[in-house]
Amino acid sequence: MSRALLLEEPGRFRVVPADPPEPGPGEALVRVAAAGLCGSDRELYDGARPAGFADYPIVPGHEWSGTVAAVGPDTDPGLVGACVVGEGFPGCQGCGPCRDGAPNLCAAGYDETGFTRPGAFADHLLLPARMLHVLGPDADLRAAALLEPAAVVAAAVRHAALRPGETAAVIGTGTLGMLALQLLSAASPARLVAIDPRRERGEAALASGATVFLGPGEAGEGSFDVVVETAGAVGTAHAAVGLVRRGGRVVVTGIPADPADHVPTSLLVTRALRLHTVFGAGPADWAYAVRAFDSGVLRPASLVTHELPLADFANALKLSASPEAGKVLLRPDWT
Incomplete structure (x- = not known):
């Protein structure tokens, strides 16, 4: 039965x-x-x-x-x-x-x-x-x-293509954000910042690989080569675009509850940003996540x-x- x-x-x-x-x-x-x-x-x-x-x-x-x-x-x-x-x-x-x-x-x-x-x-x-x-x-x-959300994060990390020595930020420290920190930290970034208004999440974020934990508005505009947004809260996609340097890469995974939330096209074009979004995960993303899990990286x-x-x-x-x-x-x- x-x-x-x-x-x-x-x-x-x-x-x-x-x-x-x-x-x-x-x-x-x-x-x-x-x-x-x-x-x-x-x-x-x-x-x-x-x-x-x-x-x-x-x-x-x-x-x-x-x-x-x-x-x-x-x-x-x-x-x-x-x-x-x-x-x-x-x-x-x-x-x-x-x-x-x-x-x-x-x-x-x-x-x-x-x-x-x-x-x-x-x-x-x-x-x-x-x-x-x-x-x-x-x-x-x-x-x-947790390998299903990890596969979604793997899709984001593959789009981000973080290189050793670059700087990165993750907006949101829920399950997706923590898994993103673990995978991004494996690329040896010079700085990996976790951003979340919930101060109680800081210790876990640092344990997941973040080098710094900050609240919204505490990170400098245009400071990062890569920003991965995982929160899906109102304004977080806009914040991600603001945090990345000109010519940098932004990956958005969250779907905000407010459909009116938007990122002005002018910000994307005038700053020559590479913007990726993620919906679910494909076989290659799953393979990436499973390898990271089996090896202990995840x-x-x-x-x-x-x-x-x-x-x-x-x-x-x-x-x-x-x-x-x-x-x-x-x-x-x-x-």
């Missing part, structure tokens, strides 16, 4: 029993070890996802880790028993973006685990085996549940502050929105 947390509509969920799905050709069945909550899961619960980016009823859960329990026909039997994480966007595999290695930008439309297809707030998860990334046999599956375990069983979803939601919480995990493997 298997269980799944079914969000029937915004604000209404229940844990339902079900037989584990049978993997078909090319598919793998994963026993979920841990699944993380993030702001998009709260949006899903509240009914605040943009039109076309949620499909109810839905089993949420797009950040996860687990062990392969079974595989279907025409699938490598050696996967059974492997510790794995997995990509969220299956893609149509036929359009231009998919063939370019970006199923997260599939021309057939948005389709993602945990939002439009069943996710990992369940005992088992069924997905195409080609989306799996195998971890080392002794992998910390608790920490590995250390997400310290970001986990709470772990709860699947049935405590309501409490997990509340905790994930609290300012003192880091990453909150649901543990379907806890009974």
Whole structure:
């Protein structure tokens, strides 16, 4: 028997029993070890996802880790028993973006685990085996549940292309910001500044690789070669553009709640900035994040502050929105 947390509509969920799905050709069945909550899961619960980016009823859960329990026909039997994480966007595999290695930008439309297809707030998860990334046999599956946000950060870091000796800043010290600090610090920057109004985040930011922790407005305008924005708060994209030097690189990952928030085109053009944005992560980003995790460069375990069983979803939601919480995990493997 298997269980799944079914969000029937915004604000209404229940844990339902079900037989584990049978993997078909090319598919793998994963026993979920841990699944993380993030702001998009709260949006899903509240009914605040943009039109076309949620499909109810839905089993949420797009950040996860687990062990392969079974595989279907025409699938490598050696996967059974492997510790794995997995990509969220299956893609149509036929359009231009998919063939370019970006199923997260599939021309057939948005389709993602945990939002439009069943996710990992369940005992088992069924997905195409080609989306799996195998971890080392002794992998910390608790920490590995953060590899989905780490893959998003990897996309940002790859765009940023930070070189040794350059200066960088990260705006926001939530999960994405802390992971960005860890990956950017591996490039040996001359200065790596974390920026956040929450002073209590400073110690953790320094532990994640920042050389300095500052509040908004304390860093000099035009001071950095690279700025990575991870906060998604009103004005943070504009702040990122202001902090980078002329000819520098800015990567924006956050989506502000206020759609009127904008960055003037004149700032981008007159300062000859290279601006990148990130939506989800592709296979190369996942491979980057998994390599960094396996090698110890990426250390997400310290970001986990709470772990709860699947049935405590309501409490997990509340905790994930609290300012003192880091990453909150649901543990379907806890009974």
